[in-house]
Amino acid sequence: MSMATENGAGNTRLQLDTATTAESRIGRIDPYGFERPEDFDYEFYEEFMSQYMTVLTRRAVRWSKLLKGNRRFERSLKVKRFVRKGIPNEHRSMVWMYLSGAQAHMEQNPGYYRRLLEGEKNAQLVETIHTDLHRTFPDNVLFRKTSNPCLQKNLFNVLVAYGHHNISVGYCQGMNFIVGYLLLITKDEEKSFWLLDALIGSILPDYYSPAMIGLKTDQEVLGQLVKIKIPAVAELMEKHGVMWTLVVSRWFICLFIDVLPVETVLRIWDCMFCEGSKIVFRVALTLIKHYQDEILKARNFPDICDKFKKITKGPLVTDCHIFIKSLFTEPGTLSRATINKLREQCRAQVLAQG
Known part of the structure; x- marks a missing residue:
């Protein structure tokens, strides 16, 4: 690493050299084969992973004890709690198969x-x-x-x-x-x-049917949940005539693939295979609520669309362990009965619209 000779330029050089060193250690290709984007924050990721690896090691030991070499297991509150804290990659395939x-x-x-x-x-x-x-x-x-x-x-x-x-x-x-x-x-x-x-x-029933009724319904359900839980954002959307499908359709149809970091998506899927589609709403509500102040700065239609792209990047979603914890606190209560009732209402509206 080069020594700084001038404060301003030297600090910049120091940061660049540190980032380059982190990039060389972590690599441009992630463990799943994806090329990291040009704006990838190697320094933050390295700092996060140094802590997260400890969590992963601890979880792997606990999962091994839970499974005890048994390739079959039953759903329970303990399993649900374990899933929320993360499934180690070596057990993920098997656990998904049984939970689903x-x-x-x-x-x-x-x-x-x-x-x-x-x-x-x-x-x-x-x-x-x-x-x-x-x-x-x-x-x-x-x-x-x-x-x-x-x-x-x-x-x-x-x-x-x-x-x-x-x-x-x-x-x-x-x-x-x-x-x-x-x-x-x-x-x-x-x-x-x-x-x-x-x-x-x-x-995810009817998400991928030709008419995508389930997908359209759930996007409207999210809109209703935002009205209840984050009314200021709902008012902003209505004021500028922004339909929810314009900003969250990819969240739903691809289950956050290419929207959030890979490890975060996999942690979301862990919970989804265990607890069902309500997890998709929890993710969406967490992002919107956490960044509501930023979203509310939008002054027009393009601004809103841009804000919704930006809220899916940064430290909050990169630190998948903290993000998953926030799913079950930030949106507040979200009962299956509430979702089913809203789905019934919104499905009727979607069908009426043709």
């Missing part, structure tokens, strides 16, 4: 996934999926054609199989990113298939 019910469905249907791949294919479905393959995670080295192995083939297989399994859904943009993340964690096509089925068939 995907493991039971896979065991009840031996050979079904392989039969879907070997069966007759819908040419239009296959072509649509093929078109989207190269658009899936261009910033991830594992999804490039030049990589060996290349996850594009596995991605294609899971999406084609699911399209023939659930004909009413077929394929919808956004599903490719979901399956991509599932493959990165499970490293297994069949498990990814059954986890996708749990998400689309149970956890």
Whole structure:
């Protein structure tokens, strides 16, 4: 590291050298194969990881004791508490499979996934999926054609199989990113298939149907929850005529992929597989409430859209451990009964609008 010779310029040089050193230690590619963005804060991330690794090590020991070599476990308040504190990567695939019910469905249907791949294919479905393959995670080295192995083939297989399994859904943009993340964690096509089925068939019903009624409904539900919990932001949105779908559609349809950091998304998914879709609302409300003062500075339509992009970056979401803790405190109470009641009202409005 160079010594500073002048206060102003020297300090700048010192900061640049420190950042470069942190970048060289951490690397431009993250553990999941994603290239880190140009504006990535290496210094903050290194500081965060130095503390978070201690947390991960402690959690791994506790999870190992909980599982005790047993590859099966039952839902309980203790498991829920453990999930909220984070599932170690070595157990994540297995825990997701059991919590979501995907493991039971896979065991009840031996050979079904392989039969879907070997069966007759819908040419239009296959072509649509093929078109989207190269658009899936261009910033991830594992999804490039030049990589060996290349996850594009596995991605294609899971999406084609699911399209023939659930004909009413077929394929919808956004599903490719979901399956991509599932493959990165499970490293297994069949498990990814059954986890996708749990998400689309149970956890997020109607999110990916052709009319996307469930997705549209939940975006309206979020609007109603913001009215209740963060009324000033709701008033700002109404004043400038900003529809919620314009600022949060990607949050919902991609379950925060490419919106929040990878490790944070995985921690959100841990909770979602355990507690269901209400976690998506908790994430959205936490972001909006935490940054409401910043959002309220917006003076027009473009300003609001820009604010919603900015609130998904920075230290709050990078420190996934602190962020997940805040999900269960910052938004306050959020009962399943409240969500179901709002869903019923908002679904009727969405259907009436055609």
